[in-house]
Amino acid sequence: MPNAFVQKLNARAALPADAIAALEAACGTARQYPAKHDLIREGDDPGPVFVFLEGWGCRYKILPEGGRQILAFLLPGDFCDLHTNVLNEMDHTIATVTPSLVATVPRARMRELVDLCPIVTRAFWWAQLVDLGVARSWIASLGRRGSAERVAHLMCELYVQASVHGLTNGDRCTMPLSQIMLADALGLTPVHVNRVLRAFKAQGIMQLTRGALVVSKIAELVRIAGFDDSYLQQRLRSAK
Amino acid sequence: MPNAFVQKLNARAALPADAIAALEAACGTARQYPAKHDLIREGDDPGPVFVFLEGWGCRYKILPEGGRQILAFLLPGDFCDLHTNVLNEMDHTIATVTPSLVATVPRARMRELVDLCPIVTRAFWWAQLVDLGVARSWIASLGRRGSAERVAHLMCELYVQASVHGLTNGDRCTMPLSQIMLADALGLTPVHVNRVLRAFKAQGIMQLTRGALVVSKIAELVRIAGFDDSYLQQRLRSAK
DNA sequence: CGGGGTATTGACGGATGTCAACGATGGTGG
DNA sequence: CCACCATCGTTGACATCCGTCAATACCCCG
Known part of the structure; x- marks a missing residue:
């Protein structure tokens, strides 16, 4: 192989x-x-x-x-x-x-x-x-999305990418990123990332624990993220 | 030619x-x-x-x-x-x-x-x-710079690019962008861009009028922007 | 058992967004 | 040439999101 x-x-x-x-x-x-x-x-x-x-x-x-x-x-x-x-x-x-x-x-x-x-x-x-x-998609996110949308969008993107690499298992997915790293990627502070993640958890949308992401309501996450379907198709096709 | x-x-x-x-x-x-x-x-x-x-x-x-x-x-x-x-x-x-x-x-x-x-x-x-x-430089700007720094950085970048195209004349430079466009590029609101520009004008650093940019204290603008010298070199070389 | 990095939480402040009104400017057509 | 209109710039009051600070809890690893 x-x-x-x-x-x-x-x-x-x-x-x-x-x-x-x-x-x-x-x-x-x-x-x-x-x-x-x-x-x-x-x-x-x-x-x-x-x-x-x-x-x-x-x-x-x-x-x-x-x-x-x-x-x-x-x-x-x-x-x-x-x-x-x-x-x-x-x-x-x-x-x-x-x-x-x-x-x-x-x-x-x-x-x-x-x-x-x-x-x-x-x-x-x-x-x-x-x-x-x-990169362009990140520019759009950083420039025009609020914190929750931003977090949701990155989660969607990483979830798709992980699935391409066979790192997903149902709604579960490998995700070795700390909240600090997410903050550094999202242009937010770790404290605020934590708040957003906690809100998502409270709403039963998704849960991020050490090393793994569990997405319970993927449709909801996609909706919040405004995750573009054509963008998703691109990601799927590109990393196939 | x-x-x-x-x-x-x-x-x-x-x-x-x-x-x-x-x-x-x-x-x-x-x-x-x-x-x-x-x-x-x-x-x-x-x-x-x-x-x-x-x-x-x-x-x-x-x-x-x-x-x-x-x-x-x-x-x-x-x-x-x-x-x-x-x-x-x-x-x-x-x-x-x-x-x-x-x-x-x-x-x-x-x-x-x-x-x-x-x-x-x-x-x-x-x-x-x-x-x-x-694009990567924009990501960094949108994610980690405050509004004044962001405006300053974009102005530096556009100034350099304009100079490459022979659109500068001393500290004056063609700049056909409205504040609304700048806001759309910077991930800010037009109102806030206006505030930042007015502050720069008040400090005698730079002035943006219809169609033209005048940079009075370019060193100061570069300092505020944290305009990376190597980035500048890249821009100069690339668009020569 | 101890230590370093990480996660969590609350109180507080400030930067930026929102709203709304008015003023300036330039283009267009009569 | 002027009046009108659309677009843009300017300003202030107010709201809010997010950052900052600081303390504590957690967890993995040695």
Whole structure:
């Protein structure tokens, strides 16, 4: 069975066998990292491309005022921008959230892979476009949704993503994020995230405990989130 | 002199002459649109690729609750995602802000252009990465900055972008955005944007009038914005 | 059993939104 | 050329959501 990286790229358009082999091989040297470990920091020279094979990661920025903003979560199969050469240094940090198995592919090697054939090129490109779509959805959330809607929307998104990765079981789903992390992603304070979660629990909509999310009234959660059905379709299709 | 589109793509790595000619030709059929005109709407089938040759545009989403969130501004040379085929429908609207000259390139044609040579492919890819970088910077702003900082940051960003397009003259700069538009981009209300702008004016930092921005104390504005120098470098390099 | 990170809770304050009215400005048509 | 209208900008009073602070409880792990 191919690794998560290959699976993700292969999901949209079937890759040629030699490309699959080459991609697999490139991820050969993977390493285990502990939770909350920075793989590469804001300001660093762009190093190799990181590919998450197991575990959850995230991208984040630290702002001058001291706060932290998570920009995206990374699940198995996700990888960091190649062509970050746009800039001489990273404009954000990439870190593990849970203990993770991460492959580091040298940038030159990655470029060879991309140039392998047009199908591979497009697969990479397309993955990036998905990231862009999610980023835009986050912008909309942060700019125009209240705290409850925001929490609900992120829960929906993560639930869908988790289900794609086979991390769901009925209304139950793996969710290794602390309330502090959620707050950093949602542009809220941990205290306020707690209030919202407690309200959801009181209403019997959903419940977040250490490591797991249970959604009792998914329809209600989707309604609160204003979770766009076409957005959901996109997420399903993209991460298939 | 090549059009803004070619200039932008050519800025990072010199394109072969035949590619330049082909790109120019593809933009041959450009059309003038009035201000605030939707070129393609959320929910539409992805149509042709739009290329802004003159004028300002924006991407935006309308949320279920009724609010509008601007996701990005488009200046001459910017274009809309090709490969939006990810999804069967647009997940956001693209509109003009000012009266604009916009070329519409059929998607198939665009794809031919992209496949022309690796340099062109990379130029497109790179442009998309810049968009992603800006989107991430917006996420950080919306999530973790106060209103004054947010306004200041956007002003800095737009000022830089305007200067790249030769729209600045000393501390003066073309800025065709109404306070309402700024509010929609910043996740604030027009009333509050007005308050912040008035405070800046009172402090002699900057002044925004119909169509023009005058920055008197740029150092101060940059300080308030926490405008990252490396981010600035990226913007300069990318839109050169 | 102790310790560090996390979750929970309440009181309080402040930043931002809401509402409503008025003023300014520029475009348009008579 | 002027009057009108739509859009935008400006202002103040008030409401509310969310942040801040601080204390306590919880839970996993060593």
